[in-house]
Amino acid sequence: MSDKGQYILQTQGLTKEFKGFTAVDDVNLNVKRHQIHALIGPNGAGKTTVFNLLTKFLQPTRGKITFNGRDITSAKSAEIARMGVIRSFQISAVFPHMTARENVRVALQRELGTSFHFWRSVKTLNALNARAEELLTSVGLERFADVVVADMSYGRKRALEIATTLAMEPELMLLDEPTQGMGREDVELITQLIRKVSAGRTILMVEHNLGVVSTLCDTITVLQRGAILTEGDYATVSADPRVKEAYMGKAA
Amino acid sequence: MNSKIGYLIAIALLLTAPLVIYPVFLMKLLCFALFASAFNLILGYGGLLSFGHAAFFGGAAYVTGHALKVWGLPTELGILTGTAAAGILGLLIGMIAIRRQGIYFAMITLAMAQMVYFLFISAPFTGGENGLQGVPRGTALGIVDLQNDMNMYYFVLVIFGLAYFLISRTVNSPFGQVLSAIRDNEARATSLGYDVDKYKLLAFVLSSTLAGLAGSTKTVVFQLASLTDAHWHMSGEVVLMTLLGGLGTIVGPSVGAGIIIALQNYLASGPLAAWVPVVLGLIFVACVLAFRRGVVGELREFLKKSF
Ligand SMILES: Nc1ncnc2c1ncn2[C@@H]1O[C@H](COP(=O)(O)OP(=O)(O)OP(=O)(O)O)[C@@H](O)[C@H]1O
Ligand SMILES: [Mg+2]
Numbered sequence: 001m002s003d004k005g006q007y008i009l010q011t012q013g014l015t016k017e018f019k020g021f022t023a024v025d026d027v028n029l030n031v032k033r034h035q036i037h038a039l040i041g042p043n044g045a046g047k048t049t050v051f052n053l054l055t056k057f058l059q060p061t062r063g064k065i066t067f068n069g070r071d072i073t074s075a076k077s078a079e080i081a082r083m084g085v086i087r088s089f090q091i092s093a094v095f096p097h098m099t100a101r102e103n104v105r106v107a108l109q110r111e112l113g114t115s116f117h118f119w120r121s122v123k124t125l126n127a128l129n130a131r132a133e134e135l136l137t138s139v140g141l142e143r144f145a146d147v148v149v150a151d152m153s154y155g156r157k158r159a160l161e162i163a164t165t166l167a168m169e170p171e172l173m174l175l176d177e178p179t180q181g182m183g184r185e186d187v188e189l190i191t192q193l194i195r196k197v198s199a200g201r202t203i204l205m206v207e208h209n210l211g212v213v214s215t216l217c218d219t220i221t222v223l224q225r226g227a228i229l230t231e232g233d234y235a236t237v238s239a240d241p242r243v244k245e246a247y248m249g250k251a252a
Numbered sequence: 253m254n255s256k257i258g259y260l261i262a263i264a265l266l267l268t269a270p271l272v273i274y275p276v277f278l279m280k281l282l283c284f285a286l287f288a289s290a291f292n293l294i295l296g297y298g299g300l301l302s303f304g305h306a307a308f309f310g311g312a313a314y315v316t317g318h319a320l321k322v323w324g325l326p327t328e329l330g331i332l333t334g335t336a337a338a339g340i341l342g343l344l345i346g347m348i349a350i351r352r353q354g355i356y357f358a359m360i361t362l363a364m365a366q367m368v369y370f371l372f373i374s375a376p377f378t379g380g381e382n383g384l385q386g387v388p389r390g391t392a393l394g395i396v397d398l399q400n401d402m403n404m405y406y407f408v409l410v411i412f413g414l415a416y417f418l419i420s421r422t423v424n425s426p427f428g429q430v431l432s433a434i435r436d437n438e439a440r441a442t443s444l445g446y447d448v449d450k451y452k453l454l455a456f457v458l459s460s461t462l463a464g465l466a467g468s469t470k471t472v473v474f475q476l477a478s479l480t481d482a483h484w485h486m487s488g489e490v491v492l493m494t495l496l497g498g499l500g501t502i503v504g505p506s507v508g509a510g511i512i513i514a515l516q517n518y519l520a521s522g523p524l525a526a527w528v529p530v531v532l533g534l535i536f537v538a539c540v541l542a543f544r545r546g547v548v549g550e551l552r553e554f555l556k557k558s559f
Contacts, residue, residue, distance in 0.1 A: 096437075116426075120427075
């Protein structure tokens with residue numbers, strides 16, 4: 001592992017232009033292995049667009065992305081996921097018409113190699129139930145295994161999303177505003193959960209809640225109008241007058 | 253448990269039905285029930301609106317007609333040939349269409365199906381406006397005479413039963429799980445490492461193959477393959493049957509097909525014959541406006557609420 005270097009993910013000159021408008025502007029991101037790294041910035045700064053570029057849901061206009069020293073700039077979304085980079089979405093990303101157990105199992109079942117087998121009974125997936133339930137327990141959802149996800153509360157959906165992501169055993173998790181739209185209790189819950197699952201992993205997260213950022217994150221990158229404004233630990237970044245200015249008029 | 257009893261009752265009814273009801277009508281019903289169930293695989297479970305399924309139904313009908321009439325193949329082989337042809341056509345059209353979403357997917361499948369239709373109009377082997385007439389029914393397994401309507405009915409029933417089982421198995425399979433994940437949230441399925449286009453393509457090919465099986469069987473029953481089978485009206489009709497019965501339910505499309513075929517037959521023999529399209533249009537409007545879940549879907553919802 002150590003020969004892969006200290007950075008798990010790096011970008012060089014990452015740029016995305018939408019019809020002349022530059023949403024991501026020459027971003028050099030260096031994410032250290034086993035850290036929780038935050039990407040913050042005002043609304044429209046380009047945070048989600050960076051995630052979309054890293055996971056190839058969008059094609060970069062320019063620039064290079066490397067994961068574990070390997071150039072993944074031209075890889076496809078599903079390939080990147082299979083390498084161990086799993087993202088969440090700003091809106092909750094669950095499969096609403098399936099049960100919580102089925103949600104997690106969909107992530108687990110790829111390893112069985114039967115995902116194209118339309119002639120096999122779905123019961124063959126029951127072999128994965130124990131693992132699925134273990135994962136649900138790890139996010140406190142053990143009692144909801146059989147609940148259809150559409151009927152679950154927002155906070156639980158986000159916890160389920162994390163369980164599903166964990167099922168992929170990701171090396172790098174990209175979380176886009178995991179606490180957005182949550183009440184204080186749920187925020188607390190998800191914060192603890194993220195800390196728990198960060199053991200042995202790297203997390204890059206977009207987060208507006210600076211309280212969460214200060215308790216969780218080792219490194220913070222501030223994005224403004226698509227470009228990196230500054231970078232460092234929480235004390236350094238929060239003392240930077242330019243950061244305060246960038247957040248002026250916003251909920252700072 | 254309840255559904256097991258339901259299936260047993262349905263099987264008993266299907267086995268005894270030709271003693272009371274005209275078997276040719278029943279066979280027509282089964283063919284269209286199969287067609288709609290196959291279609292539901294891509295619309296209800298794949299979340300993709302194909303507007304070109306007549307190409308598979310009609311294409312298989314012609315190939316089977318030709319194989320039986322001109323090549324003189326045994327009946328089973330003739331049906332399999334037509335079904336395989338529909339599968340290959342499904343693969344070709346699917347590879348072009350599958351990357352598109354929503355209305356673009358519908359438009360491309362419609363355009364491709366129209367191309368196939370025009371091919372059939374001008375191709376010599378289809379018999380043009382007259383179609384392929386007098387296709388021999390032949391025998392089942394070389395012994396059972398299918399010229400007898402009763403024998404033919406049970407032959408069709410076996411085909412329908414097998415295909416129906418395959419469809420419900422597909423829905424309840426590891427593949428079916430991935431498919432419903434993709435329908436629920438495609439971006440998330442991608443981010444879990446699934447190449448979603450490949451799964452959608454397989455669903456499309458399965459759907460077109462089974463739609464072909466319905467068309468092939470229909471040719472044997474009516475001893476006829478014609479342009480009607482491949483016309484875009486047919487693509488529209490199967491959408492209507494599926495929506496009316498209940499999208500994404502296993503039995504829904506069969507129920508929808510039953511209602512439409514029964515209505516057509518009943519109205520066509522009465523003074524309202526000219527009004528069939530209007531009645532179907534009204535049903536379509538009612539489905540879209542009031543009964544979005546279709547007959548089976550609404551019924552299920554009603555039962556869920558009242559117990
Ligand atoms: N597909 C697109 N086409 C055109 N413009 C886009 C597209 N996606 C994003 N943008 C623009 O790029 C800019 C950055 O958007 P992005 O969603 O990345 O911001 P963000 O930092 O995630 O904001 P928020 O905090 O509100 O989530 C915005 O001005 C947005 O309008
Ligand atoms: Mg965003």
